[in-house]
Amino acid sequence: MHYPETREAMAALVQPQQVHRDLYISPEIYRLECRHLFSNCWLYVGHDSQVPKKGDYYTTQLADQPVIMVRHTDDQVHVLYNRCPHKGTKIAIDRTGNTGKFFRCPYHAWSFKTDGCLLAIPLKKGYEGTGLDQAEAGRGMTPVGAVHNYRGFVFARMAPEGIPFDEFFGDSLSSLDNMLDRSPAGRLEVVGAPLRYMHKCNWKMLVENQTDTCHPMVAHESSAGTAVKIWESMDKPEGTPTPPAMEIIAPFMSPYEFFEKMGIRTWPNGHGHTGVHHSIHSKYSEIPGYMDSLIAAYGEEKAKAILGENRHNTVYFPNIMIKGPIQQLRNFIPLGADKTLVESWIFRLVDAPDELLARTAMYNRMINAPTSMVGHDDLEMYERAQEGLHSQGSEWVNVQRLYEEGEDFDEEAVLNGTTERQMRNQFHAWLKFMTAGMPPSTPRGKGATKEAAE
Amino acid sequence: MTETLTATKVAVTRDDLIDFVYAEARMLDEGRFDEWLTLWATDGMYWMPLEWNQQDPILETSLLYEDQFMLRLRVERLNGARTFSQKPKSRCLHVLNRPDVDLIDNEAGRYKVVTRMIYVETRLDEQFELAITATHDLAWQDGLKITQKRVDILNCDAAFGNIQLLP
Numbered sequence: 001m002h003y004p005e006t007r008e009a010m011a012a013l014v015q016p017q018q019v020h021r022d023l024y025i026s027p028e029i030y031r032l033e034c035r036h037l038f039s040n041c042w043l044y045v046g047h048d049s050q051v052p053k054k055g056d057y058y059t060t061q062l063a064d065q066p067v068i069m070v071r072h073t074d075d076q077v078h079v080l081y082n083r084c085p086h087k088g089t090k091i092a093i094d095r096t097g098n099t100g101k102f103f104r105c106p107y108h109a110w111s112f113k114t115d116g117c118l119l120a121i122p123l124k125k126g127y128e129g130t131g132l133d134q135a136e137a138g139r140g141m142t143p144v145g146a147v148h149n150y151r152g153f154v155f156a157r158m159a160p161e162g163i164p165f166d167e168f169f170g171d172s173l174s175s176l177d178n179m180l181d182r183s184p185a186g187r188l189e190v191v192g193a194p195l196r197y198m199h200k201c202n203w204k205m206l207v208e209n210q211t212d213t214c215h216p217m218v219a220h221e222s223s224a225g226t227a228v229k230i231w232e233s234m235d236k237p238e239g240t241p242t243p244p245a246m247e248i249i250a251p252f253m254s255p256y257e258f259f260e261k262m263g264i265r266t267w268p269n270g271h272g273h274t275g276v277h278h279s280i281h282s283k284y285s286e287i288p289g290y291m292d293s294l295i296a297a298y299g300e301e302k303a304k305a306i307l308g309e310n311r312h313n314t315v316y317f318p319n320i321m322i323k324g325p326i327q328q329l330r331n332f333i334p335l336g337a338d339k340t341l342v343e344s345w346i347f348r349l350v351d352a353p354d355e356l357l358a359r360t361a362m363y364n365r366m367i368n369a370p371t372s373m374v375g376h377d378d379l380e381m382y383e384r385a386q387e388g389l390h391s392q393g394s395e396w397v398n399v400q401r402l403y404e405e406g407e408d409f410d411e412e413a414v415l416n417g418t419t420e421r422q423m424r425n426q427f428h429a430w431l432k433f434m435t436a437g438m439p440p441s442t443p444r445g446k447g448a449t450k451e452a453a454e
Numbered sequence: 455m456t457e458t459l460t461a462t463k464v465a466v467t468r469d470d471l472i473d474f475v476y477a478e479a480r481m482l483d484e485g486r487f488d489e490w491l492t493l494w495a496t497d498g499m500y501w502m503p504l505e506w507n508q509q510d511p512i513l514e515t516s517l518l519y520e521d522q523f524m525l526r527l528r529v530e531r532l533n534g535a536r537t538f539s540q541k542p543k544s545r546c547l548h549v550l551n552r553p554d555v556d557l558i559d560n561e562a563g564r565y566k567v568v569t570r571m572i573y574v575e576t577r578l579d580e581q582f583e584l585a586i587t588a589t590h591d592l593a594w595q596d597g598l599k600i601t602q603k604r605v606d607i608l609n610c611d612a613a614f615g616n617i618q619l620l621p
Binding site: 191192193194195196197198199200219221222223225226227229230231243245246341344346354357358361362364365366369370371373375376377379380381 | 505518523524540614616617618
């Protein structure tokens with residue numbers, strides 16, 4: 001199906017209680033998302049602890065765009081498209097490294113400062129009088145539209161013009177703040193490589209699942225439910241401590257009522273989180289010495305407030321999720337309508353006891369690895385949905401649990417934890433940022449010409 | 455653990471160790487998981503690092519680092535009625551190179567065997583292969599038991615889909 005790049009055409013796909021399946025299965029919608037949605041939003045690039053020294057770089061993808069995050073000589077982190085302006089060669093393909101004071105393309109040795117500016121070209125006299133300074137290639141490596149480093153978390157907006165960082169995220173930054181404040185030094189550091197888990201499904205299924213509180217006790221019965229059964233059947237002397245594995249996995253089997261009462265908060269621009277009042281992370285055992293170090297850093301009142309927040313999953317629209325109490329970030333990188341690379345990163349709380357990091361690493365491998373019993377059942381559901389959506393049974397995906405007439409997504413709201421309002425919030429934001437640069441409708445006759453030309 | 459051994463005279467041979475590794479792989483291939491669990495020491499750990507030459511299983515992410523509770527959970531889940539990702543079930547095959555016996559210490563009852571193999575797993579129309587190096591640390595505890603099995607995947611840093619059975 002061909003879609004004109006208009007607000008009218010996109011709006012027809014998003015209704016208050018349902019969305020069209022083409023948002024998940026159409027390669028053309030995916031291409032439009034790459035050109036519009038992912039360009040207009042602020043996307044997570046990486047953490048500045050991945051590039052601690054000048055010249056350090058890290059390569060990644062912003063949707064379908066290869067980019068390099070690099071620390072420049074002025075200590076600022078820059079984000080550049082990973083492409084030589086000359087012939088298109090990727091400048092760096094290792095995931096991390098140090099390039100010194102400049103990048104040098106391995107094909108023809110064009111070199112660039114770490115802010116992208118063209119530094120030198122061998123045998124440059126060959127370009128004398130050719131107008132290279134007027135050509136696109138003469139400008140060096142292209143930077144993304146805008147970069148913002150928020151307490152170490154580096155975000156980029158590819159579009160040169162658009163919504164400012166603070167307006168895009170607004171009060172949702174409170175979740176990132178809470179994750180950061182859990183470090184007595186107020187700082188996080190990336191630990192190790194991410195888990196890389198390939199999903200043959202659309203990226204939105206993963207994002208929606210982050211605040212889908214009606215699936216854990218069903219889809220994860222085989223892992224969490226079995227864990228609870230084994231633990232109950234074991235001979236345990238009184239006072240046997242619950243092993244960390246049980247602390248992590250058993251709460252997935254909590255009853256519906258637990259999830260209803262934990263609450264969901266939505267913020268403008270598609271952000272939101274589960275676990276307003278409590279969450280599956282609330283009952284983790286205390287780590288000796290940790291509270292004391294937080295009190296020393298922040299005072300008792302603030303320390304208690306920091307650990308009193310146990311937000312479950314915070315979705316930062318469009319495509320990341322963080323877990324504050326776990327110090328985890330998951331990046332759902334869309335590689336196609338039916339292909340998503342999920343990277344699960346963990347962070348060390350600077351100046352906090354190592355036991356916290358041990359729990360974080362355990363959570364990551366137990367829940368989010370390609371070898372995870374929990375991950376297996378999630379991926380099974382996504383892939384079944386990706387296939388099922390092609391059926392002629394219906395063209396629509398339902399998102400109307402606890403729908404209310406006249407929902408205003410530009411207002412923050414706290415609701416029953418099993419509402420699908422956050423999913424609706426995401427689709428509201430999807431339409432907003434997908435169409436920010438689109439005309440309202442195709443002028444009469446013009447669409448036909450364009451189609452014919454293509 | 456090793457104290458038990460001084461009472462009985464143990465003379466584990468190279469062949470015993472090689473046979474052990476082959477028998478373990480066959481149990482996994484044939485889905486004899488309950489029997490497979492009996493091969494483990496009570497504190498035995500199954501480790502599959504995420505990074506090449508990874509040294510720390512605790513403070514860094516691994517693909518797997520599972521104790522006997524987790525392995526038992528894995529096995530019971532595979533047999534469970536509502537294990538949706540195993541409807542239909544996966545099958546696997548370990549194609550082993552000749553194991554290298556790196557350590558035979560009958561005095562201490564400690565042994566190490568390193569085996570290169572191709573691991574194949576299939577379900578529905580999908581099949582994938584992993585090139586792996588399995589390092590078995592074994593101890594004599596009224597029989598050979600696994601104290602650690604480390605599985606290094608050649609392309610451990612690649613993005614994988616589901617790996618549901620045990621390489």
